[in-house]
Amino acid sequence: MPPTELPEIPVAALVPMLDASATAIVAVDADGRVAHVNDSLRRLSGYAADELLGQPVEVLMTAEAGDRHPEHRAGYLRDPGPRGMGTGLDLVVCRKDRTRFPVEMGLAPIHTERGVWVVCGISDATPRLELRTLARLNQVILRATDAGELYEQACRVAVEEGGYLGAAVAVPGPGASVRTVARAGSIDDYIDRVEISTDVTEPGGRGPIGSVLREGRSRYVGDFATDPAMAPWRELAASFGIRAAATLPLTCQGRTVAVLSLWVDHPRTFDEKRRAELEGLADNVSCALDGFDATDLLARLARDRAVLLQRLVAAQDEERARIAAGLHDDPVQSLAAVDLRLGQLRRQVAAQAPALVPALEQVRVILDDVVAGLRSLTFELEPVDADVPLGELLRETAAQVLTDRTPAWRVAGDEPEDDPERLRLPAATLTQAVRILREALLNVRKHAAADHVDIVVEPDRDGIGFAVRDDGVGTPEPVSPPGHRGLKTMQERAELAGGRFRFDSGPEGTTVRFWLPRSALWAGG
Structure with a gap:
């Protein structure tokens, strides 16, 4: 609508409405000079009313914007109408002290007896x-x-x-x-x-x-x-x-x-x-x-932990291999020779003193138990083969610890499904897993009086969990057999590998749980 066709509003009626607005308002006449400002505009700009009235509206603008404004104002008056400006936060207003702040504006033309006023509502966009x-x-x-x-x-x-x-x-x-x-x-x-x-x-x-x-x-x-x-x-x-x-x-x-x-x-x-x-x-x-x-500190600690674990496992394996070789080459061989000699003596005793044969047989039974114990210890001392699938290692360990005279057992959850990597652990971590499992099964064999043992593999996104459940008598703290430290050893092994350990026991049996990370550089969890 051309300016001359706008409905005329008397200035005397318009000014009170502008002054009552909480929005900062400046009214500009057709010549681009400030015709009226309300209190909100004065507070926002820092100017007094008499410092703005009659001045070019460009006093509120930056020098660059002020240079372009007369052309923009003329274009607006050729096609006046309500219009919003500055929604992209690219308009600024200068205060009296020349500090600037981003604004959003709304324009509306009003026809008065003094000519067309363009009423501009200004909102500080800084917040x-x-x-x-x-x-x-x-x-x-x-x-x-x-x-x-x-x-x-x-x-x-x-x-x-x-x-x-x-x-x-x-x-x-x-x-x-x-x-x-x-x-x-x-x-x-x-x-x-x-x-x-x-x-x-x-x-x-x-x-x-x-x-x-x-x-x-x-x-x-x-x-x-x-x-x-x-x-x-x-x-x-x-x-x-x-x-x-x-x-x-x-x-x-x-x-x-x-x-x-x-x-x-x-x-x-x-x-x-x-x-x-x-x-x-x-x-x-x-x-x-x-x-x-x-995070960096945890990562450094994780790297240090991984290096320490690898070195510890390597040192342990080296010492275990030396002990196992010593047992096999000396005590086991010597005891085998003693058993052979006892067999020869039995024939002589049977011929010359039959009454001593039962006593001799008792000695041979004791000797067999000692040899079996040494062979079992030698098996325990052997290093863990990281190339063997996890399920096979678990079954081999269970078969060695839980003999025919001990509970029935089964391994579950070790199926690789579509992602074999879910069941892989770093070599040093895998060694800790097998040794924790062996310690848990030894406790079951010695103290649980169980009929069944379940060994469950529980892989997740970051690692592998293990659960050893038995249906035995349960005990709040199993007594460790000679040469073993039981719970303390299992917990230390799990934590050294960056994992967790938990022991639960009650009248219906005992569950040992431990979780180990799949990454060698454990950084949490």
């Missing part, structure tokens, strides 16, 4: 911008897998969502040097050309980045053009349109490990509210760095 920036940063923190990715994404969010001219993260280098590890924005050449150091005796060490790295306190530059400390960088910054900057420490375990620098193209941006926002942003990034450090 929504802050929420968006914080929300995106929180997403980055949750998704980042290391400090490098976090730095890169934090810089990107600051530029894309926070509206900064540029953002960068710098860390201390060798000596007093400083290196940039992440950046975003349009001032890469500035970042590359500016000299930075942590040495206070050098000019580059007295700038914001060097000072914050050295002192661990945030530093804000309100205006490069007037801040004496920025003299060494003033000309270079001006060539890139930089007018103000914020530099914040990023800490890990209370120690400053990096700084986040943010640059803007307008002065006096970092008021108290914006500083609080930035301090919170830096705190969030620092919390993430603490988390990465804890």
Whole structure:
């Protein structure tokens, strides 16, 4: 509708309505001059009414936007109508002190006896911008897998969502040097050309980045053009349109490990509210760095644990092999010779002193038990063959420990299905699994008085669980046989491999459970 066809509203009736609005409103006449402002606009802009009335509306705009505005205003008056602007958060308003803030606007033409007024409602978009920036940063923190990715994404969010001219993260280098590890924005050449150091005796060490790295306190530059400390960088910054900057420490375990620098193209941006926002942003990034450090520590501990386990198992296997070889080559062979000699003596005793034969047979039975025990011990001392399928190892162990005179047993859950890797463990971890199982079965054989034993394999995403269930008498703490430490040994073996151990016993029997990780570098769980 052309302006002349708009319904006319008297100014005397319009002004009270504008003044009653909680939204900041500025009314602009056809010449582009401020015709009226309400209290909300005065509070938002910092201007008094008499400082705006009659002035070009461009006084509320940046110089760049003000230069383009007359053309935009003329285009709007050729086709006036209600219109929203700034939903992409790319419009800004300048306060009296020339600080700027993002806004959203709504325009509406009104025909008055003084001509067409364009009534503009202005909403400060800063809170929504802050929420968006914080929300995106929180997403980055949750998704980042290391400090490098976090730095890169934090810089990107600051530029894309926070509206900064540029953002960068710098860390201390060798000596007093400083290196940039992440950046975003349009001032890469500035970042590359500016000299930075942590040495206070050098000019580059007295700038914001060097000072914050050295002192661990945030530093804000309100205006490069007037801040004496920025003299060494003033000309270079001006060539890139930089007018103000914020530099914040990023800490890990209370120690400053990096700084986040943010640059803007307008002065006096970092008021108290914006500083609080930035301090919170830096705190969030620092919390993430603490988390990465804890994860790295767990990973180092896991690597140390894996190396220790491998070395321990290797040392144990070497010692076991030496003992087994010694048993086989000396005691077992010697006892076999004694058994042969007893057989010869039995024939002589039977011929000359038949009454002594029963006593001699008792000695041979004792000797057979000793030899069987030594052979069983030799079997226990043999290293675990990591190339043998898990189910076969479990069955072999059960058959050796649970003889015909002991409970019936079965192994379940060891079917590889479509993924054989689900039943694979690192060699050192597999050795611990077999030895824990052997210890559990020895307890069943010696103390449970059970009729049945189930050995159940329970693979999951990260490892393999084992359960040894018997239907015996149960005991709160089984007595360990000579040469064994029972529960303590099993628990220590499981935990050394990065796993878990649990013992449950009651009137209906006992269950020993243990879980071992599939990865050699265990980092939790």
